[in-house]
Amino acid sequence: MTKEKVYTPKQIADELGIGSSTLRKWCLSLEQTGYSFMRSSKDQRLFTSTDLKYLHQFNVLIKEHHFTLKNASMVIYTGFQQQASKSQAPSVLHQEEQKQPFYDEQKEIIQKMSEQLEKQEHFNRALLERLDQRDQKLEERMNERDQNLMKALREIQETKKLIAASQEKKTFLDRLKFWR
Template sequence: MEKVLYTSGAAMELGLGVSTLRNYAVVLESKGYYFERGPNNGRIFREKDISQIQEMIERMTRDGMTVDQAAEITAGQSGKIEVLVAAPEEQDAKLNIDKLCEKITLLEEQQTNLAEINKKLALQVERLTEKIEDRERDQQLFDMMENARNRKKRKGIDFLRSFTFSDKKSTI
């Protein structure tokens, strides 16, 4: 299994300071070298990356090159390897893009269907609201008619009671 390190671990293995390693990595990236990134966007250093940085350091110490010169040679040598490694990643990226496009198309269709369903539900809610309002109005009318009928009954009963009570009182 390949060894994978983050910046602090790679710096310890190379015998460099973390900031020095970061500077070297930035210079290498500016020359076209590619480092994988982790979940927090931190650089991931694989064995090949560490060996490339070691070669870069050797060129600077042995040949007296500047950081830029050594990085350019290192990035140029690794460029062929990176292209070969990047090709399947590009294909995977294209497949991922195709899958994302399919998902987007599917989501758009679902959104259209949901919009239609929403319109139908809105119409049903409107109809039900009208029915509820009609029933409430009918109930109010029924209650008013019931009250009017009860008042008429009471008036008639009260009218009759006055005769009935007066007759009974007089016979007593």
């Protein structure tokens, strides 16, 4: 009987590049689906290389495929059960075969969720593109409006200058007439 290497939570968190609180959340989520971890005498979780493998897969599901904790836990636990069922006795295998429709249904649900997520991401990108176009048009309109306002202000100022200049000329001419 060979003794498998055991890892601490800190080692696992460092290996996965996550914080210890994130690892705790992931482990709790996995335990809620039925997955169990080894425990020390102080009730601290201990991890095997198998656990590390499943946690790597969990990390990929969460970070790359944007699965929720619950869905990622279900996928990992399903894979764990299938792996465990391969090494169990035939009577247990028969029980597992009865559960296979459930696993297939879960896989189908996960596949549909992945497709829905992909559609949602596509929709969001299209929406952002439309919003960017709208913002650009609004900015162009505002710039055009500002230019028109500035042009109108310049024309008003020019008109005021002409009126003031013509009144100044009249008063100067009136003065000349006054002295004659």
